[in-house]
Amino acid sequence: MTSLICRVCDERQFDLIIDLGDQPWGNGFIPPSQIQDEKSYPLRLMRCRSCETAQLDFTVPKEEMFVNHTYLSGITKTLETHFRETAERATDRFLKDKPKPRVLDIGSNDGMQLQQYKDLGCDVLGVESAIYVSSIAVKSGIPTTNSFFNLETAHEIGDQFDLINASGVFFHLEELHSVCEGIKFLLKPDGVFVVQFIYMKLMQDNIAFDQIYHEHLLYYTLKTINTLLKRHNLEMFDAYVSPIHGGSMIAYVGHPRHHEKAENLASLIREEEQSQTNSLQKYLEFAEATAKSREKTNSWLKRNLESGKVVYGLGAPVKGNTLLNYFGIGPEKVPYLTERNPLRKGLVSPGKHIPVIMDDELPKLPDAYLVLAWNFKEEILKRHATDIVNGIEFFFPVDPSDA
C-alpha cells in the first residue's frame, strides 16, 4: 500500500496507524483569492515494523513548506520563557567555563532562541530556511544564514560549535541523514547537541493526534531517536520532559564517550518500556482514542449550534488545521479563528477556509471557543479571565489534564 522507505532504518514494512485523510499543508494559510489553487496530500501516520519509528508516508516538498511560512516563534510569552530557560540550563551545565562559546541554531526562526544565548554571552549563528522570518532575525541583530541545514551547509559554515540547538525542527527534516552528518561535522569533540522534539509517548498519553501534520515527518520516542543517532555515531547522554508544544522531550547528545550517561535518561527509557510506548498495540489504542475524540468534539459543537450559540476557534495553529480538517469543521460551524500573529491577518485556514481574524478585531464575542491552541492553555485562560467570568465557554478538544 505504500512505497515508503523508513526515514530512520531504510526498511519497507509498515503498519498504518491513523489515516487523517487528504489535507493541504497545515501551515498553508492563504488569501481567499488563492483557494482554487490549493493542493491536498495524504496525511497518514505509519509505524515501521523494524525500528518502530512513527512517521508520515507522504512528504510535501520542503521548498513548498518552509520557504514562505508565517510561523513566528517570538509571538508568545510561553515560548519566550521556554527559550530562556532552555538556554540558561544548557549554558550553566555545558558552557560556563568557555570564554566565548559558539552556539548554532538549526531552524532558528526569528532568532528568539539565539537571542537568549547571545544575552548569556555566546557567539551565535542561525540557519533558517524561511526568507521573511530569517530577515526578521537579521534585523534584530542575530546573524542568520537563509538556507536549509544539511551536510553541504555545514561544510560552508566550516567552524565548529560548542553547542548546536535544534528546537522543534528535528522531526521536519526531509534530509534527515544529511542533517545528522552536518551536526556531527560541526560539533566540537566535547560539544553538545540540544535537540527538542514532540514526544510520542505524551502524544499517546494526551491523545494529541493533532500534532500529526505534514511538517512533522517523524514522531520520536527515546528508543526511536536513539536508533537514528546511533546510526550517525552520536550518543544521547541525558534528557528531560518539557511542557512546550503540548509535551516535548529535550535531549543532550554528544560524540560517543565524551559525556557521562545520566541516570535520569535510564529512568525515562524504563518508563517508556513499561508503558510499551513503541508497541503496535499502543499505537492502535492511540488511533482508537483519536476517533473517540472526534465524536466527543463534534457532539459538543452540535449541541452548541443547535441551541443557537456562536462558536469561534481560538488560535490558528497548524495543528488546529489537522483537527478541523479531520473533524470536518468548516466556517458554517465555526465562522472565525481568532489569532494574534499579524502575518495571518486576512487569510483563511487551509482546507476548511475559515477566516482568520485578529483577536482585538472581533465583530462580537462568541458564546464559546473551540480552543485549537490548547498547548497554551494556562496563558489563554489567564488572558481570557474576564470572558470566563462573563460566561464564555472554553472547550479544549485536546486536553492533557484529561489524560
Ligand SMILES: [Zn+2]
Ligand atoms: Zn524503520
